[in-house]
Amino acid sequence: MDKNEKVNELARRRGFLWPAFELYGGAAGFFDYGPLGAPLKRRIEDIWRQFFVIQEGFAEIEAPTIGVEGIYQASGHLSGFSDPLTSCKECKEIYRADHLIKHIVEVPDALTNEEIYRTIQENEIGCPECGGELSTVYEFNLMFKTMIGPGNKMTGYLRPETAQGMFINFPRLLRHFRDSLPFAAVQIGKSYRNEISPRQGVIRLREFTQAEAEIFIDPRDKTHPRFAEIKEIKMKFYSQAAQETGTEEEMTFGEAVERGVVAHQMLAYYVARTYQFLLAVGVSPDKMRFRQHKADEMAHYAADCWDAEVFLDRLGWIEIVGVADRTDFDLKAHAATSKVNLSVFVHYDRPKKRQKIVVKPDFKALGPRFKGKAKAVAEALKALPPEKLQGDKITVLVDGESIEIEPSLVSCETVEEEVRGEEIIPHVIEPSFGIDRILYTVLDHSYYEDAVDGETRAVLRFKPAVAPIEVAVLPLMDREELIVPAKKILEELRIRGLRVDWDTSGSIGRRYRRNDEVGTPYEVTVDYETLELGTVTIRDRDSMQQVRVAIEEVADTLQSLLSGKVKFLEAGTLVVPAKEK
RNA sequence: GCGGCUGUGGUCCAGCGGUUAUGACAUGGGCUUCCCAAGCCCGUAACCCGGGUUCGAAUCCCGGCAGCCGCACCA
Numbered sequence: 001m002d003k004n005e006k007v008n009e010l011a012r013r014r015g016f017l018w019p020a021f022e023l024y025g026g027a028a029g030f031f032d033y034g035p036l037g038a039p040l041k042r043r044i045e046d047i048w049r050q051f052f053v054i055q056e057g058f059a060e061i062e063a064p065t066i067g068v069e070g071i072y073q074a075s076g077h078l079s080g081f082s083d084p085l086t087s088c089k090e091c092k093e094i095y096r097a098d099h100l101i102k103h104i105v106e107v108p109d110a111l112t113n114e115e116i117y118r119t120i121q122e123n124e125i126g127c128p129e130c131g132g133e134l135s136t137v138y139e140f141n142l143m144f145k146t147m148i149g150p151g152n153k154m155t156g157y158l159r160p161e162t163a164q165g166m167f168i169n170f171p172r173l174l175r176h177f178r179d180s181l182p183f184a185a186v187q188i189g190k191s192y193r194n195e196i197s198p199r200q201g202v203i204r205l206r207e208f209t210q211a212e213a214e215i216f217i218d219p220r221d222k223t224h225p226r227f228a229e230i231k232e233i234k235m236k237f238y239s240q241a242a243q244e245t246g247t248e249e250e251m252t253f254g255e256a257v258e259r260g261v262v263a264h265q266m267l268a269y270y271v272a273r274t275y276q277f278l279l280a281v282g283v284s285p286d287k288m289r290f291r292q293h294k295a296d297e298m299a300h301y302a303a304d305c306w307d308a309e310v311f312l313d314r315l316g317w318i319e320i321v322g323v324a325d326r327t328d329f330d331l332k333a334h335a336a337t338s339k340v341n342l343s344v345f346v347h348y349d350r351p352k353k354r355q356k357i358v359v360k361p362d363f364k365a366l367g368p369r370f371k372g373k374a375k376a377v378a379e380a381l382k383a384l385p386p387e388k389l390q391g392d393k394i395t396v397l398v399d400g401e402s403i404e405i406e407p408s409l410v411s412c413e414t415v416e417e418e419v420r421g422e423e424i425i426p427h428v429i430e431p432s433f434g435i436d437r438i439l440y441t442v443l444d445h446s447y448y449e450d451a452v453d454g455e456t457r458a459v460l461r462f463k464p465a466v467a468p469i470e471v472a473v474l475p476l477m478d479r480e481e482l483i484v485p486a487k488k489i490l491e492e493l494r495i496r497g498l499r500v501d502w503d504t505s506g507s508i509g510r511r512y513r514r515n516d517e518v519g520t521p522y523e524v525t526v527d528y529e530t531l532e533l534g535t536v537t538i539r540d541r542d543s544m545q546q547v548r549v550a551i552e553e554v555a556d557t558l559q560s561l562l563s564g565k566v567k568f569l570e571a572g573t574l575v576v577p578a579k580e581k
Numbered sequence: 582g583c584g585g586c587u588g589u590g591g592u593c594c595a596g597c598g599g600u601u602a603u604g605a606c607a608u609g610g611g612c613u614u615c616c617c618a619a620g621c622c623c624g625u626a627a628c629c630c631g632g633g634u635u636c637g638a639a640u641c642c643c644g645g646c647a648g649c650c651g652c653a654c655c656a
Contacts, residue, residue, distance in 0.1 A: 001593090005649095013592060013607090025630060025646045081656045087582080094582055094653070142656065160656080196582065196654050204655075452617070477615065505609080509617035516617095528614065537616080544617070577616080 004314040007447050008201060010458065014518050016040065016443065017202060029198030029206030031436075036518055039468040039499065041209070041439050044281050045188050047465060048211050048433065051277045058184040058213055059176065063165025065190055066146065066156045071164050074337035075330065076301070081142050081160060084113050086120070086134045088127035097137040100125055113137040142193045158192035163430060166214040167330045170342050173216075181344055181426055184215040188435070200315060202436045209435040215270070216426040218346060219328065222264035227253075230272035237261055238291040238309075248289050263304050263325065270431050271306050271323050278308060278321070281438065282463040284445040287311040291319075301329040310441045320437040328425040335425070347421040356417045359384070361410050373398060377405070442466060446519060452544070460519030461542055464562040469501045469520040471558055474511050476527040478504040485551070486526040489536065492555050493524075498562070516541055522561060524554060537575055540568045547572030 001009070011017040015034030021027050033041055053060050072078045086097040101119045117137040127134060148154040159165070166173070166185040177183035188211040198204045231254035238248040239261045251261070253268050262268040271290055279285060293305040308321035335342040361377070370377050380396040394405045446460045464470060473490045475482035483504065493500045501520065503511045508525065515523055523539040530536050536554055537546040538561070549557050549572035560566040
């Protein structure tokens with residue numbers, strides 16, 4: 001068994017990840033989070049909230065997972081996310097139908113599926129592999145389609161990303177943030193993509209969890225006020241240029257922006273925050289890098305994009321987070337499709353004075369002469385550039401009719417005007433996290449094996465902040481006199497809000513191993529010294545060392561250990577193992 | 582979606598036309614004042630699903646589903 005298999009097997013056996021619908025034969029691309037997987041995922045999400053909602057002050061919202069058609073017309077997912085396919089009736093091979101007629105039709109995208117099929121027939125195009133006859137063209141869209149309400153009146157789609165929920169709430173979010181930039185909204189939730197062939201467990205799912213932030217910024221100012229805080233952090237950058245040579249470059253964020261490796265502070269800052277978050281949940285820095293998208297792989301909406309990639313045994317480098325500069329693509333698209341203005345009025349620091357020529361048509365004269373058309377003529381006059389108002393005759397075009405007017409009917413005036421600001425469409429920086437992939441990475445990067453007395457010990461070295469079980473309380477033996485004080489400790493720890501497990505089954509060594517395997521950082525053992533001296537032992541998962549502390553202090557000590565305030569060997573008196581005595 | 586390989590208790594595996602379906606580990610109960618998967622006793626627990634061939638199918642054939650590997654796909 002290689003490591004990947006071991007991790008998967010452990011995850012299945014111990015209740016982290018279960019293939020879904022097993023009772024009914026299963027379906028690829030769906031997983032259940034078991035009793036340990038669900039809290040692990042929840043804790044990862046909570047750390048994400050800590051970083052992006054609490055520390056950055058972003059607003060968390062929750063939008064429906066089913067969206068109406070208009071959203072995905074605007075976002076490009078209806079057209080860009082779906083491909084016209086055709087298959088060979090002989091060898092069953094599947095092709096992109098539009099690709100087959102590229103050399104005949106200049107813009108195959110503009111054709112309907114029927115038209116593409118007709119083109120294939122008219123030009124007698126056969127299967128490129130075997131020459132067989134091709135089937136009619138059908139649409140394969142990666143979005144799950146459903147119906148809203150009875151009948152077929154309204155089409156709904158399961159959202160392929162959470163991002164659109166933030167974009168379409170832009171006007172309300174803007175108001176929430178009192179009409180000023182920058183601001184950001186986030187969502188953690190399920191997204192759905194009907195993948196053609198999902199594989200590799202939780203790496204490619206049909207239903208998955210995303211955590212996305214949409215940070216709306218003023219496009220003219222891509223600096224970040226807190227850039228100084230992250231600028232000394234060093235990380236592995238794998239830029240477009242570096243990919244030519246195939247070696248990542250280690251440098252600070254400050255250097256990366258100075259050298260133009262990362263386009264601007266805004267993008268760099270969120271790449272850095274992403275990096276810090278991934279470290280916090282337990283992704284190994286040695287097996288992580290940030291790779292810049294190449295120009296040709298950039299998504300249809302992105303101007304620049306940096307992916308956090310992690311190295312997984314057998315799978316290689318896998319993308320787990322994308323941090324993209326989506327520019328104003330989405331807001332512009334939604335503004336155009338919905339016909340709602342999605343710009344922000346940005347005030348200047350100081351109102352600007354501007355000279356402006358105001359054209360004043362003489363309505364008293366124009367009215368009687370042009371009657372109903374007078375207004376249109378006046379508008380046309382106002383629209384003319386100042387130089388056209390000179391000369392003997394002024395010519396305007398109204399409803400295709402050329403009309404001549406003598407200059408005396410129009411007066412021009414130069415006025416000084418105060419301009420207080422301007423309408424802009426914000427740009428969007430989007431860090432987009434694949435929670436399932438991150439969780440799998442945490443499992444993979446936490447997995448260790450060491451040898452204890454010639455036996456292999458499997459350990460998940462979770463950070464205490466993500467461990468599904470933080471403490472196990474273990475009576476040395478399953479005996480009444482040890483169980484009573486142990487239960488008291490269990491209750492107290494639970495009242496403190498710790499995630500505690502209780503286990504009396506099997507020898508103490510067996511119970512330590514069981515907990516090592518699910519990543520429990522600390523075990524409290526109640527033994528006969530507890531009865532004599534009122535102390536218990538706390539065992540450290542990684543070093544397997546034990547310290548003794550008084551019963552009254554055990555809850556405080558554990559909390560200090562879990563939060564990292566106290567080092568293990570300083571938490572109590574080191575216990576010398578029996579065989580060394 | 583195509584092709585190849587695979588599918589037996591929770592896990593790993595034996596059985597390859599007739600067995601009360603083998604075993605190990607894990608797990609539950611009991612014994613053992615027992616700090617790193619010890620020992621002994623007892624127990625729970627499986628042939629992926631559906632058809633077919635056959636007197637008889639876990640075993641052979643077909644289809645489905647799932648997993649792995651290649652190809653394609655991955656906005």
